[in-house]
Amino acid sequence: MHGILTIYRKEMEDHFSSMRFLLIAALIVMIGVIIASMVGMSMQEELRGVAKPTFVFLMLFTSTGKLFSFVQFIGLLGPLIGIILGFDAINRERSGRTLSKLVSQPIYRDAIINAKFLAGVTMIAIVMASLVLIISGLGIRLIGVVPGAEEIWRLLIYLVLSIIYISFWLGAAILFSVVFRSTATSALASLAVWICLSFFIGLGGSFLADAVAPINQTADMAEATDAFLKNAEIQRVASLFSPMTLYGDATSTILDPMRKTTRAFVLMGPLERFSLSRFQNPLPLGQSVVIVAPFMISLIAITFVCFGICYAVFMRQEIRST
Amino acid sequence: MEKEIVIRMEELTKLYGTQTAVDRLTLSVAQGEVFGFLGPNGAGKTTTMLMLLGLTEPTSGTVRVCGFDPARDPLKVKEIIGYLPEHVGFYEDMDARQNLRYIARLNDIPDRISTARIDRLLEEVDLAGEATKKVGSYSKGMRQRLGIAEVLIKEPKVVFLDEPTIGLDPDGTNRMLDLIQALSRERQMTIFFSSHLLDQVQQISDRIGIMIKGKLVAAGPLAELAQRGLGLEEGEAYTLEEIYMKYFKEA
Numbered sequence: 001m002h003g004i005l006t007i008y009r010k011e012m013e014d015h016f017s018s019m020r021f022l023l024i025a026a027l028i029v030m031i032g033v034i035i036a037s038m039v040g041m042s043m044q045e046e047l048r049g050v051a052k053p054t055f056v057f058l059m060l061f062t063s064t065g066k067l068f069s070f071v072q073f074i075g076l077l078g079p080l081i082g083i084i085l086g087f088d089a090i091n092r093e094r095s096g097r098t099l100s101k102l103v104s105q106p107i108y109r110d111a112i113i114n115a116k117f118l119a120g121v122t123m124i125a126i127v128m129a130s131l132v133l134i135i136s137g138l139g140i141r142l143i144g145v146v147p148g149a150e151e152i153w154r155l156l157i158y159l160v161l162s163i164i165y166i167s168f169w170l171g172a173a174i175l176f177s178v179v180f181r182s183t184a185t186s187a188l189a190s191l192a193v194w195i196c197l198s199f200f201i202g203l204g205g206s207f208l209a210d211a212v213a214p215i216n217q218t219a220d221m222a223e224a225t226d227a228f229l230k231n232a233e234i235q236r237v238a239s240l241f242s243p244m245t246l247y248g249d250a251t252s253t254i255l256d257p258m259r260k261t262t263r264a265f266v267l268m269g270p271l272e273r274f275s276l277s278r279f280q281n282p283l284p285l286g287q288s289v290v291i292v293a294p295f296m297i298s299l300i301a302i303t304f305v306c307f308g309i310c311y312a313v314f315m316r317q318e319i320r321s322t
Numbered sequence: 323m324e325k326e327i328v329i330r331m332e333e334l335t336k337l338y339g340t341q342t343a344v345d346r347l348t349l350s351v352a353q354g355e356v357f358g359f360l361g362p363n364g365a366g367k368t369t370t371m372l373m374l375l376g377l378t379e380p381t382s383g384t385v386r387v388c389g390f391d392p393a394r395d396p397l398k399v400k401e402i403i404g405y406l407p408e409h410v411g412f413y414e415d416m417d418a419r420q421n422l423r424y425i426a427r428l429n430d431i432p433d434r435i436s437t438a439r440i441d442r443l444l445e446e447v448d449l450a451g452e453a454t455k456k457v458g459s460y461s462k463g464m465r466q467r468l469g470i471a472e473v474l475i476k477e478p479k480v481v482f483l484d485e486p487t488i489g490l491d492p493d494g495t496n497r498m499l500d501l502i503q504a505l506s507r508e509r510q511m512t513i514f515f516s517s518h519l520l521d522q523v524q525q526i527s528d529r530i531g532i533m534i535k536g537k538l539v540a541a542g543p544l545a546e547l548a549q550r551g552l553g554l555e556e557g558e559a560y561t562l563e564e565i566y567m568k569y570f571k572e573a
């Protein structure tokens with residue numbers, strides 16, 4: 001235990017004095033606050049003299065405004081925080097030749113990885129919590145609404161989801177720092193995987209879908225619908241490999257109680273569509289949680305897979321000081 | 323009374339692919355001994371040490387350090403040994419005291435105990451005057467001495483020093499050798515150190531092992547090696563170099 005605690009403390013000190021991390025964190029906090037305050041100001045305009053809709057407070061996070069919403073922004077650039085915190089966790093010690101000293105102290109090797117991961121998660125939690133707090137404060141001033149108990153719960157779940165999501169990227173970056181000896185390589189590898197999983201999977205998915213189930217103009221209505229549904233289903237399955245899509249689906253369900261399903265609208269059956277139009281009540285919190293639980297679990301699961309590989313590589317690795 | 327054996331290796335072998343780095347090494351070192359492990363670069367000295375520390379697994383054979391198997395009980399071994407790697411690194415943006423404090427904490431030594439110990443050690447390795455400077459500004463010799471202080475902070479029973487004098491100037495080398503000798507005399511520590519330089523090994527070792535291409539070709543006190551290797555009588559003049567060259571040619 002003393003091993004984890006000692007390394008954790010040192011890592012925290014390192015993060016707090018790391019220019020690189022402070023810059024990225026400041027940038028992300030700044031842009032996030034700007035996006036949310038722009039949304040807040042336009043909402044202030046629109047809501048003047050109108051009865052406030054339910055869950056108006058959450059709209060601060062989910063409305064797209066001019067560019068994109070705060071939630072989308074974190075989905076897009078949040079991973080950078082995780083990558084910055086983790087990409088040189090182990091290979092920095094290797095190239096600084098402190099690793100062979102570290103592993104010859106009476107601590108378990110996994111304590112090194114665990115402590116570094118925990119320190120990173122703490123930093124992520126600090127950044128995300130302060131972001132959500134700043135935006136909430138802004139929202140109270142701009143829209144003049146105090147969030148209700150349920151909204152606070154939803155925001156808390158959103159916070160947890162975001163921390164898990166960014167921690168996945170932290171885990172992936174730490175894995176690369178174990179596998180690659182050079183910090184430049186691990187940084188590039190993390191960025192490449194981030195870009196690939198976040199941006200190209202969607203593209204690749206639609207290519208794949210068009211190749212497997214092309215949508216062509218036919219007279220036969222039933223056939224066309226079939227192809228269309230199949231195409232959409234393939235795209236959806238492909239997007240499940242993208243943590244960004246998982247995160248986006250989960251957070252929009254949590255923060256937007258009017259949504260009843262994470263599926264795209266086209267995939268709903270007529271009855272679903274009917275019920276959606278009939279019951280325009282918000283989905284209860286419990287139900288929202290039930291819907292996002294699988295996403296949370298799969299995000300945690302892939303983080304654990306990263307860790308499993310980390311351990312497998314690092315635990316028995318020979319560590320020379322050269 | 324026979325001295326307690328603290329390091330024991332039997333038929334210890336390490337293969338990297340098809341290359342044999344250490345070949346059926348059998349060797350024991352007794353409590354309080356200074357054992358000099360001599361051999362040219364690539365002889366397998368570092369690999370042997372890594373196996374003694376549990377930092378790499380032997381392909382076959384057995385290792386025991388104070389009765390523990392480093393591959394199965396790595397923590398037990400690491401609690402009682404100190405290791406100075408061939409190229410020792412530090413956290414460059416911390417000073418000597420902070421580096422030492424970190425190692426002390428990793429060894430679960432409470433700060434109230436380590437504070438005094440750190441002061442004493444800095445004095446001992448002659449770094450007390452530079453203790454508040456960032457390690458990034460240290461010379462090679464100072465870093466090597468700080469490395470020794472880090473090894474000693476946990477008060478180990480056995481220390482492994484891998485090429486402790488590599489890259490040091492003559493003055494730095496002498497200070498290092500004096501330091502090693504003092505450890506043995508004043509603290510009765512068992513010291514297992516490697517070097518590829520003959521005269522240094524000769525100066526401070528109780529026993530010497532000569533390793534060439536993964537094989538231990540000779541081990542014993544210097545005088546004994548001379549008698550066996552060169553066929554000399556007791557009292558006849560010899561140098562370690564002659565002995566070394568003899569074994570080197572044979573191998």
Ligand SMILES: Nc1ncnc2c1ncn2[C@@H]1O[C@H](COP(=O)(O)OP(=O)(O)O)[C@@H](O)[C@H]1O
Pocket residue numbers: 338341342343361362363364365366367368369370
């Ligand atoms: N990771 C490795 N993979 C393959 N061969 C290695 C590895 N590490 C060391 N060797 C080889 O093992 C031999 C012994 O190396 P080493 O123990 O470092 O020698 P020394 O410390 O005596 O200079 C060398 O021939 C070296 O090339």
Ligand SMILES: [Mg+2]
Pocket residue numbers: 364367368369408484485
């Ligand atoms: Mg070596």
